[in-house]
Amino acid sequence: MNNAKIIIMxxxxxxxxxxxxxxxxxTLNDPERxxxxxxxxxxxxxxxxxxxxxxxxxxxKKEIELELGDTLxxxxxxxxxxxTFYTVLKGKDVIGYxxxxxxxxxxxxxxxxxxxxxxxxxxxxxxxxxxxxxAGKFMDKRFAxxxxxxxxxxxxxxxxxxxxxxxxxxxxxxxxxxxxxxxLILIRKLYLKDGHRFSPETSGKADLK
Amino acid sequence: MKRSFPxxxxxxxLRNSRKSKMRRAVFFCLFGAAISLVSVQAVFGGASFFxxxxxxxxGYSTRDKWVDRNDDMLSSVGFEYYxxxxxxxxxxxTADLQMSIAYDSTKNSRDGWGLQVQNAWLEYxxxxxxKLKVGHxxxxxxxxxxxxxxxxxxxxxxxxxxxxxxxxxxxxxxxxPYFDYEAALQLGSGQGTIxxxxxxxxxxTRIGTxxxxxxxxxxxxxxxxxLKPDGMRVWPKNELLAEGTTTKTRVGVDGxxxxxxxxxxxxxxxxxxxxxxxxxxxxxxxxxxxxNQKCEFELQFKSxxxxxxxxxxxxxxxxxxxxxxxxxxxxIRAAYFHGFHLTDDSFREENKVIVQYxxxxx
Numbered sequence: 407m408n409n410a411k412i413i414i415m416x417x418x419x420x421x422x423x424x425x426x427x428x429x430x431x432x433t434l435n436d437p438e439r440x441x442x443x444x445x446x447x448x449x450x451x452x453x454x455x456x457x458x459x460x461x462x463x464x465x466x467k468k469e470i471e472l473e474l475g476d477t478l479x480x481x482x483x484x485x486x487x488x489x490t491f492y493t494v495l496k497g498k499d500v501i502g503y504x505x506x507x508x509x510x511x512x513x514x515x516x517x518x519x520x521x522x523x524x525x526x527x528x529x530x531x532x533x534x535x536x537x538x539x540x541a542g543k544f545m546d547k548r549f550a551x552x553x554x555x556x557x558x559x560x561x562x563x564x565x566x567x568x569x570x571x572x573x574x575x576x577x578x579x580x581x582x583x584x585x586x587x588x589x590l591i592l593i594r595k596l597y598l599k600d601g602h603r604f605s606p607e608t609s610g611k612a613d614l615k
Numbered sequence: 616m617k618r619s620f621p622x623x624x625x626x627x628x629l630r631n632s633r634k635s636k637m638r639r640a641v642f643f644c645l646f647g648a649a650i651s652l653v654s655v656q657a658v659f660g661g662a663s664f665f666x667x668x669x670x671x672x673x674g675y676s677t678r679d680k681w682v683d684r685n686d687d688m689l690s691s692v693g694f695e696y697y698x699x700x701x702x703x704x705x706x707x708x709t710a711d712l713q714m715s716i717a718y719d720s721t722k723n724s725r726d727g728w729g730l731q732v733q734n735a736w737l738e739y740x741x742x743x744x745x746k747l748k749v750g751h752x753x754x755x756x757x758x759x760x761x762x763x764x765x766x767x768x769x770x771x772x773x774x775x776x777x778x779x780x781x782x783x784x785x786x787x788x789x790x791x792p793y794f795d796y797e798a799a800l801q802l803g804s805g806q807g808t809i810x811x812x813x814x815x816x817x818x819x820t821r822i823g824t825x826x827x828x829x830x831x832x833x834x835x836x837x838x839x840x841x842l843k844p845d846g847m848r849v850w851p852k853n854e855l856l857a858e859g860t861t862t863k864t865r866v867g868v869d870g871x872x873x874x875x876x877x878x879x880x881x882x883x884x885x886x887x888x889x890x891x892x893x894x895x896x897x898x899x900x901x902x903x904x905x906x907n908q909k910c911e912f913e914l915q916f917k918s919x920x921x922x923x924x925x926x927x928x929x930x931x932x933x934x935x936x937x938x939x940x941x942x943x944x945x946x947i948r949a950a951y952f953h954g955f956h957l958t959d960d961s962f963r964e965e966n967k968v969i970v971q972y973x974x975x976x977x
Contacts, residue, residue: 435826438743439790449743450705455662481909481942488664488977498703513876514903534827537903539875541829 432506432517433490444521444530445502450495455488456596473591491597505593509585512577513537518585528556538578543571558590663698666975674969683720685768685969687847691717709738729848733765748786755797755819756835757882758869766973768950769936772897775919776884778841779806796822805844807853813860815840829873837865862889876903891922909940929957944976
């Protein structure tokens with residue numbers, strides 16, 4: 407094996423054995439269409455990728471699990487999964503946020519997308535992917551409308567009353583509630599941390615309004 | 616001044632020396648491309664990822680005996696840079712560069728190494744509903760632009776239909792409330808080397824339902840004069856299996872439906888290849904194990920008729936695959952393929968088993 411080959415292989419082996427983060431979590435399949443539909447007045451959006459690992463590591467993970475009331479799944483919800491957050495803009499002004507999470511359902515993965523205003527109050531919610539046999543009922547507008555105006559506090563205090571639209575998919579209904587709660591927790595813990603919006607240009611912080 | 620190397624013929628030394636220089640050039644090219652993109656992106660702002668990639672494969676075929684490849688897919692090591700460029704008005708451009716060094720054991724050890732480019736494109740957001748892409752990317756036909764088949768053992772019909780999955784060119788993408796459309800004009804050069812000869816070109820267009828529905832469908836058209844490359848290498852330049860182009864005209868339909876743990880996929884293409892009428896179809900069912908969702912089974916049937924006349928030849932493959940996700944970054948896959956090649960006077964079969972370890976992590 408000549409030197410060039412050794413150099414090339416060494417470089418790539420070094421690169422590959424470097425400790426791995428995970429692939430990106432839930433991103434919008436069609437951000438242009440989805441953000442315009444969720445925020446008709448928007449003119450653009452900015453994408454951010456944030457991990458639990460870089461924002462607080464194991465200690466933050468424990469905080470999230472405590473608020474969620476459940477442990478995070480070690481493969482799909484590991485601390486190095488980069489979560490994707492979209493800051494929605496009208497001109498240069500921020501008018502809202504969009505964030506999606508993956509959630510394990512009874513038959514496969516679900517992708518839950520949440521849009522919220524500057525007070526982190528839910529504006530809309532939809533499934534980007536829904537594997538339940540009763541997917542149609544979950545994806546019905548009447549089900550999504552029940553989440554409008556809710557905040558994380560409603561979930562923490564159990565003051566939200568959401569009806570299960572299905573007959574045989576209660577497990578997927580519970581998974582949906584877990585996914586939405588997890589989504590709201592992640593927005594607060596990762597993106598709107600300590601009263602500031604995440605911004606890599608200003609050492610991770612920017613004013614909220 | 617001429618230098619002498621005892622025991623090595625000057626011509627052999629010169630050739631070896633050129634190859635050594637070429638390998639160094641490949642290395643610096645890869646390294647330079649990655650560093651440049653990361654630097655440019657850091658200057659202009661935005662979010663990005665730099666993934667490391669490793670693809671290891673091995674298996675046994677009744678035709679080729681022990682193999683370390685699956686069709687054009689080789690064991691390889693490389694990287695992917697994916698970045699968003701943004702300013703105070705939001706994201707305006709996306710870049711993707713995915714390159715690897717692959718080893719082809721069917722060539723001699725000196726010629727086996729090569730540089731492959733999977734993705735190399737820039738996509739500019741022209742308006743909120745339109746995008747313009749330039750570089751090396753999927754042709755806009757059938758299921759291929761919707762699925763990430765870069766690392767999977769089971770492939771779409773693109774290999775038989777177009778002859779390759781990606782090519783160099785430009786693409787225009789647009790969104791309407793109820794459907795998406797994309798149109799691509801590419802060199803017809805085939806995956807790998809940038810080349811154009813014998814008037815080669817490839818025009819493809821697809822109109823489909825948004826990618827966010829459980830039920831999706833699309834219709835595609837293709838017209839082109841396409842070259843036949845041998846493999847996916849960019850450097851050293853991959854060779855052509857034929858000097859001239861093949862004229863292709865096609866119409867295709869595709870669909871996907873997610874129902875519970877099942878994902879159904881299907882596509883069909885019909886048209887002309889030079890003077891022959893050709894027809895191909897694919898049907899696949901993926902099943903995610905509800906009790907262990909890291910595990911997925913795939914069953915696929917693929918068939919391609921080179922000519923619809925009675926003396927036609929048919930290539931068909933039945934494949935059964937299993938995918939297991941070890942971590943967010945690591946996946947192991949295994950697949951059994953039963954292929955049969957039917958002509959008017961012969962029938963040949965091939966059984967093949969491939970096992971793969973795939974890593975893609977930051």
